[in-house]
Amino acid sequence: MAATIRDVANASGVHVSTVSRTFSAPHLVNPATRNRVLAAAEDLGYRPNRVARALTTGRTNNLGLIVADIANPFFPPLIKSAQAHARERDYHVFVADTDEDHLVEEELIQTLAKQVDGVLLCSPRLGNRAIERLAADIPLVVVNRRVKGMSAVLMDVAHGARLAVEHLLALGHRRLALVTGPSGSWTSGEMRAAAAQRAKDAGIELVILGPNAPTERGGLAAAAQVRRSGATGVLAYNDMVAIGLIEGLSERGVSVPGDISVIGVDDIVPGRLNRPKLTTVAMPTSAAGRTAVDLLLQAVGAGEAATPALATLETSLVVRESTAPPPSGGRT
Amino acid sequence: MAATIRDVANASGVHVSTVSRTFSAPHLVNPATRNRVLAAAEDLGYRPNRVARALTTGRTNNLGLIVADIANPFFPPLIKSAQAHARERDYHVFVADTDEDHLVEEELIQTLAKQVDGVLLCSPRLGNRAIERLAADIPLVVVNRRVKGMSAVLMDVAHGARLAVEHLLALGHRRLALVTGPSGSWTSGEMRAAAAQRAKDAGIELVILGPNAPTERGGLAAAAQVRRSGATGVLAYNDMVAIGLIEGLSERGVSVPGDISVIGVDDIVPGRLNRPKLTTVAMPTSAAGRTAVDLLLQAVGAGEAATPALATLETSLVVRESTAPPPSGGRT
DNA sequence: ATCTTCTTTGCAACCGGTTGCAGCTCGGAA
DNA sequence: TTCCGAGCTGCAACCGGTTGCAAAGAAGAT
Structure with missing residues (x-):
C-alpha cells in the first residue's frame, strides 16, 4: 500500500x-x-518505516512511561512534559498505568522492553531488587526513588518539608503534625525525616500520623486523629490528602486556617481551586518529566557504560489561604 | 543479547x-x-519480539491516543481507561499531546501511522477534511466529534444540557445563561442547541455568552457578562469554566448559589473539591475510553470494509452545592 | 495392500529497512 | 602516463519473526 x-x-x-x-x-x-x-x-x-528501521538498528525511538495512576492529578503534567520533550527528540512514548499494582508494573516493563529504548518509572511500586533485575534488560530511569546504579530524578521534598515547617513556625504554631503517606513511599520517608529534624531543631513537637492512603479519603480519615493530636499546624503527604483533611476537619467544625493550618505537597490543580486555596510545597513535575527523559536518553545512548546520574530538583513553598497564625487561645 | x-x-x-x-x-x-x-x-x-512480528504481519498491536492537552483534567480518566482496556487486549498505547495545535496533531498522526494499528482522536482540533484524508492512511476513531464515514464515540451532552436546564427551571430560575466554549467545538454547539430548545419550550429566555476559552480563565473572564445578563441560573461549557466563573462572580460579591446558580459539565475531580461543590453534567469519560478502543479495534479488524459505528454514551446530572433556588428578590 | 486424507514439520521467501564491503569514477599528484 | 585516494553507489547479508507450500508419516477408508 x-x-x-x-x-x-x-x-x-x-x-x-x-x-x-x-x-x-x-x-x-x-x-x-x-x-x-x-x-x-x-x-x-x-x-x-520506523518499525522496519527498529528491527535492524535495534533502536526503536520509543520510550515507555509507567505511572501508578494516570488519573492521579500529580502525574498528568509530568506525562505531558515528558511526552513533549521526547517528541522534540523524535521519540514517541508509550504511557501505561499499573493501577498501583507491582505485578502489572513488572509485566509491563517486560513486554515493553523490546519495543522501547528505555523506560521511565514514576514512583514505582516495585521493590528495588526487582527494579535492579529489570534494568539488566532495558535502560531504566526512576523518578522519586533511589535505586542503586540507576539514574534518578528526585524532587527535594525534604527541603520542601523544612520550608513548610518553618512557615508554620513563623506563623506561631508550636504543635505540629505530619500526616504521612503509604508506608513504602520514598517521598513520605524523606518528608518525615526532614520535618522531624527541623521541628526538633526548633524544640517543637511534631506528631506523626500515619500511614495513610495518598488520597482524599486518606486525608478525610485522618481528620479525627489530627484533631485529637492537638496540633494547630499540619503538613500533609500531598495535596489530595490535605484537601481530604480539610474536608474532614470542617465536618467536625474545625476551621482551616482559623483553627488549624494545613499544608499540602505537589501543587496540583485541584489544590489551587480548593476553598481555602491550599498552601503547598510545589513539586516541579513538568521539569521532572523533561529531566527524566534527558537522563533516560543519555543512558540509552551510553549503553552498558552508562554512569548513573542523579538530578535533584528544587521544591518551593506556595503560600495561599490554608495557613494562618494559630488561634490566640491555642496552647503555646 | x-x-x-x-x-x-x-x-x-x-x-x-x-x-x-x-x-x-x-x-x-x-x-x-x-x-x-x-x-x-x-x-x-x-x-x-513484537517489533519483528509487526514487520511481517503488518500488525503492531499498538494504538495511538491523541489528546489536545493531557493536563486538562477531562482527559486523564479517559486515557487511563483506554490504556487499561487496550492492554487487556494485548495492545500498548502511545499517548500524545498536541498542545491544542492542529499542525502538531496532523504530523503526529502521520509519524505514528506506521507504528500503530489505529489512532484515537479525542476532541481533535483538526478540520473534518484533514481527518478524512488521514483516515485513508490509518484507521481512526474520533471522540466527541462527528466525521463522515468514521466511527465515533459521542457523549450525549445535549441530553445533559436539557437536564441542566430542567434542573434550573425546577429550582425556579426564570432567566438563564449559557457560557459557551470555543467556537469550533462540537460539544459547545450541541449544548447550545439543546439548551436553547429546552428553554424555548419552557418559554424562558436563555442568553448565550461566548465564545470563551475552555479554561478557568475563560470562566473568570465571563463573570462580568454573566452578571450583566441578569441571569440567575448559568450552564457553563465545562467544569473549569464553571469554577472560573464562580471565582469571578465571588470577586464581584455575587454569591453562588445564593445569588446565581452555576452548573458545569464533565465532572472532573477539581469540581468535586471546589467550594461550593459543583453541580455538573457528568461525562462518562472512562466508558468513552473503553468504547473508543473497542470501536477502533473493530475498525482495525475489519480493514477497509469497516462499517463506521456510532456510540452515544449517556450523561447524567450530578447535583451538588452550586445550584439553589434563585434569590427571592430576583426577577421572575 | 493401496489410496486418501490429515497432522505435523521443514523450507524458503518475505516484511522494509540498514550497513560493511567492494567497485567504479574522477581529479590530482608524481 | 600511471597511481592513489576520495567520493559515491551498488551488492548482499542481516535484523527476528511469519506464512504459503511441499513433503513425510500416520491413520483411516476401501
Whole structure:
C-alpha cells in the first residue's frame, strides 16, 4: 500500500541502499542524487518505516512511561512534559498505568522492553531488587526513588518539608503534625525525616500520623486523629490528602486556617481551586518529566557504560489561604 | 543479547517455523513438540519480539491516543481507561499531546501511522477534511466529534444540557445563561442547541455568552457578562469554566448559589473539591475510553470494509452545592 | 495392500529497512 | 602516463519473526 524504500529506489533509478542513506546518512550521498531521491520520495509520499528501521538498528525511538495512576492529578503534567520533550527528540512514548499494582508494573516493563529504548518509572511500586533485575534488560530511569546504579530524578521534598515547617513556625504554631503517606513511599520517608529534624531543631513537637492512603479519603480519615493530636499546624503527604483533611476537619467544625493550618505537597490543580486555596510545597513535575527523559536518553545512548546520574530538583513553598497564625487561645 | 526464535529452535531441536507457530498458532503444532519448545523458551527467557512480528504481519498491536492537552483534567480518566482496556487486549498505547495545535496533531498522526494499528482522536482540533484524508492512511476513531464515514464515540451532552436546564427551571430560575466554549467545538454547539430548545419550550429566555476559552480563565473572564445578563441560573461549557466563573462572580460579591446558580459539565475531580461543590453534567469519560478502543479495534479488524459505528454514551446530572433556588428578590 | 486424507514439520521467501564491503569514477599528484 | 585516494553507489547479508507450500508419516477408508 504505502510507498517503501524500493518504490522510491525504482522511481529515482538508484539502489535502495542509496535511498536509505539519503534519509539516515545524507552526507554520504551526492547532493544531486539526494535531491532526485528526495523528489521521488516526496512524490510518492514516502515515509521511512520506523518499525522496519527498529528491527535492524535495534533502536526503536520509543520510550515507555509507567505511572501508578494516570488519573492521579500529580502525574498528568509530568506525562505531558515528558511526552513533549521526547517528541522534540523524535521519540514517541508509550504511557501505561499499573493501577498501583507491582505485578502489572513488572509485566509491563517486560513486554515493553523490546519495543522501547528505555523506560521511565514514576514512583514505582516495585521493590528495588526487582527494579535492579529489570534494568539488566532495558535502560531504566526512576523518578522519586533511589535505586542503586540507576539514574534518578528526585524532587527535594525534604527541603520542601523544612520550608513548610518553618512557615508554620513563623506563623506561631508550636504543635505540629505530619500526616504521612503509604508506608513504602520514598517521598513520605524523606518528608518525615526532614520535618522531624527541623521541628526538633526548633524544640517543637511534631506528631506523626500515619500511614495513610495518598488520597482524599486518606486525608478525610485522618481528620479525627489530627484533631485529637492537638496540633494547630499540619503538613500533609500531598495535596489530595490535605484537601481530604480539610474536608474532614470542617465536618467536625474545625476551621482551616482559623483553627488549624494545613499544608499540602505537589501543587496540583485541584489544590489551587480548593476553598481555602491550599498552601503547598510545589513539586516541579513538568521539569521532572523533561529531566527524566534527558537522563533516560543519555543512558540509552551510553549503553552498558552508562554512569548513573542523579538530578535533584528544587521544591518551593506556595503560600495561599490554608495557613494562618494559630488561634490566640491555642496552647503555646 | 536476548534470546531469539532461532536460539529456541536450536535448543529444542526444531525449525524456527515450528517455534513461531508454537506462539502464534499453537493448534498447528503437536502437543509434545509444543511443550518441548515452550520449555526451551522458558529456559532461555525468550519473549517474541513484537517489533519483528509487526514487520511481517503488518500488525503492531499498538494504538495511538491523541489528546489536545493531557493536563486538562477531562482527559486523564479517559486515557487511563483506554490504556487499561487496550492492554487487556494485548495492545500498548502511545499517548500524545498536541498542545491544542492542529499542525502538531496532523504530523503526529502521520509519524505514528506506521507504528500503530489505529489512532484515537479525542476532541481533535483538526478540520473534518484533514481527518478524512488521514483516515485513508490509518484507521481512526474520533471522540466527541462527528466525521463522515468514521466511527465515533459521542457523549450525549445535549441530553445533559436539557437536564441542566430542567434542573434550573425546577429550582425556579426564570432567566438563564449559557457560557459557551470555543467556537469550533462540537460539544459547545450541541449544548447550545439543546439548551436553547429546552428553554424555548419552557418559554424562558436563555442568553448565550461566548465564545470563551475552555479554561478557568475563560470562566473568570465571563463573570462580568454573566452578571450583566441578569441571569440567575448559568450552564457553563465545562467544569473549569464553571469554577472560573464562580471565582469571578465571588470577586464581584455575587454569591453562588445564593445569588446565581452555576452548573458545569464533565465532572472532573477539581469540581468535586471546589467550594461550593459543583453541580455538573457528568461525562462518562472512562466508558468513552473503553468504547473508543473497542470501536477502533473493530475498525482495525475489519480493514477497509469497516462499517463506521456510532456510540452515544449517556450523561447524567450530578447535583451538588452550586445550584439553589434563585434569590427571592430576583426577577421572575 | 493401496489410496486418501490429515497432522505435523521443514523450507524458503518475505516484511522494509540498514550497513560493511567492494567497485567504479574522477581529479590530482608524481 | 600511471597511481592513489576520495567520493559515491551498488551488492548482499542481516535484523527476528511469519506464512504459503511441499513433503513425510500416520491413520483411516476401501
